[in-house]
Amino acid sequence: MNFEQYLITQIEEIKCAGLYRQPKYLSSPQGPRIKIDGKNCLLFSSNSYLGLCTDPRLKKAAYDAIESFGVGSGGSRLTTGSYDIHRQLEEKIADLKGTEGAMVFNTGYMANVGVISALIDKNWIVFSDELNHASIVDGCRLSGGKIVVYAHSNIDDLARKIALHRGRPSLIVTDGVFSVDGDIAPLPDIVDLAKKEKAVLMVDDAHATGVLGDKGGGTADLFHLSCEIDIQMGTFSKALASEGGFIAGKKVLIEYLMNRARSFIFSTALNPASCAVSLAALDIVKREPERRALLLEKAKWVREQLEAMSLPVLPGSTPIIPLIIGEAEKAVEFSERLWQRGIFIPALRPPTVKPGFSRLRISLMATHSWEDLEYMINAVKEVAEKMNLKGRSRERLAGKRS
Template sequence: MNELLEMKEKLNLLKERSLYRNLKVISSEQTSSAVVDGNIKLMLCSNSYLDMSSDKRVKDFVKEIIYTYGTGAGGSRLTTGSYNLHSKLEEILAEMKHTEAALVFNTGYMANVGVISAICDEDYIIFSDELNHASIIDGCRLSKAKTIIYRHNDMVDLEKKLKENTYKKGLIVTDGVFSMDGDIANLPEIIKLSKKYRVLTMVDDAHGTGVLGRHGRGTAEYHGVEGLIDIYMGTLSKAIGSEGGFVCGSRVMIEYLKNSARSFIFSTALSPATIAASLKALEILRVDNRKISDLQENIKYFCHLLNQMGIEVSSESAIIPIIMGDENKALSAAEELLKEGIFVSAIRYPTVEKGKARLRITIMASHSKEELKFAAEKIAAVVSKCEIV
């Protein structure tokens, strides 16, 4: 068939350009180390920043819930899939984010797509950071709103575009922590501009929740602006170590989303076991922030090590990028590190711009200082073989 031949040609082209992707298979817990393609590797690419998914207290609680509730949800939340566990989790999330209410979605992707497309109609203009996550971009595309892109974290450009455009209603949407660069949105200034120009604010705090702030409440706690964001979105699949996305905001908005967000209405609910894992992880973090402080200490330590070894990095989030530039160099470096026992992701186009391929390193609270020192030495040695663009 011509269609299959065309697909094969496109795959071959991806391989030639070092853009082909394949799956690495993990056959163990995803903690600081894991069995990857049959061999133990040091994990430096997991989003499970606090290593909650391997916490014995979480696993034991999930076992109890499975025997009480079974393994499946049985339907969408609006039919038979809404359990008391879901409601309890939403109460905890709203309290955590200093809002009136919350709503859990199946993934962070579904949360962004559902929320933006439900709220924004043809009367809206959406002002979106140029490095926002793909789920935000797709949510904007699915909405009936006009979308205007502002330069990354550039508040002067954002205000210029707010001034230049006439709208009945507006929304500024941004990642809290940007998933490929690890830098943090300027929420205080975004809030000031939203009030000045009378637009709503939405923050995707997928990579900030559980990572930033003394209590791990995220980007808003980090900046001291808790309770001042109109739409606060996050995920349970990263630092919380479970699955799912959520949105926090006013009670009216949450009730509206229950009745209008298609990705919520038409999806089977997350299983009780999955919700239980999130509940237990959040319960632990509420009373004990040692994992959060361990993570933040490890981030500082690892950045210090790399800088000492001549690799210039800086991050307050768990994401530490090393820009390689060329896609082939990034892929070769990741493959060499895998041989050395370190699993690091090579991020390439279209996830990032052409010519900005990188090693995306992520830190976990459970990494030991010895593991981080070993990794830094190996990374410095491998990167030094490549000409960093």
């Protein structure tokens, strides 16, 4: 078999499993109302939770930064690619996260892969939640350390597994808000356990930064635990409507990572315009707490409506609302029927979720109008009735997540 035939066979296998994916292309900015493949529709699957992708202040920040600094950064961070604006952004992130320092990576993916592989070697053991993001999984794989996966947010399982592996330096790593299930990690319990077991603790707050907590600082802020978490990871690419990832923590951690994280060292620095957009977004997070309050109010209302219809929605309180459909084909059909009604929510299928737990990951923006929400709920109801989607028990959903 030649190379081309090999690829064709592989693609056929993906198609036969109902797992074939292709992007849909937007020809409008990302907001509640978008144009995809020439069709106007409502978007309910964006990570732009605060609805800032079209904010004029962020656009102006990008234009101004381009005027001041040009477009490309021209080098990696340790050669010629570090600009004043990187430093300003790092200071602002440290302020939001309540840490001594911070460092910016080109993406959240690179932050996770970079930090885990820089810290962990074969002498270490990593305890990782089974639903952690793929970038954490990849960082773990790259690190060469021993990886122990614990049951999702299950503190007893984590404690049991730690007890079985004492005597080596250890890292506990968890998403703050789980990207696909939308639930919040039990941080107070994890912090207590990490302290007791003298484990280093890392929290990925990609989906919580700008959304949760008094200051919008994420789950550490929500639980007032900023000082207790050794490594706070996040991204600018979701609520902050920009690009880039970051790590926040003690100065000594940042100093170490700047010298050891290969995805930081061996990649051209994030462009100045993205840094400027992130800075402007962080200002909005600070000055407009009402945005996240409104977002969470809307999320609560949508959940209540879906639950009132006995639809199989995972419990939670974040703007990520997973509607469990089951088999991949059914989830695709559900998504397609919504698309016909002018709503875009792609189906999430294996390998993103476990087989049998394919779903629609409904996500909200603060800028969705109440009419948008009502329209979506009515459409979901109509499709669910047509497809005879029955509610699964809460126990089953909670007990066997994705």
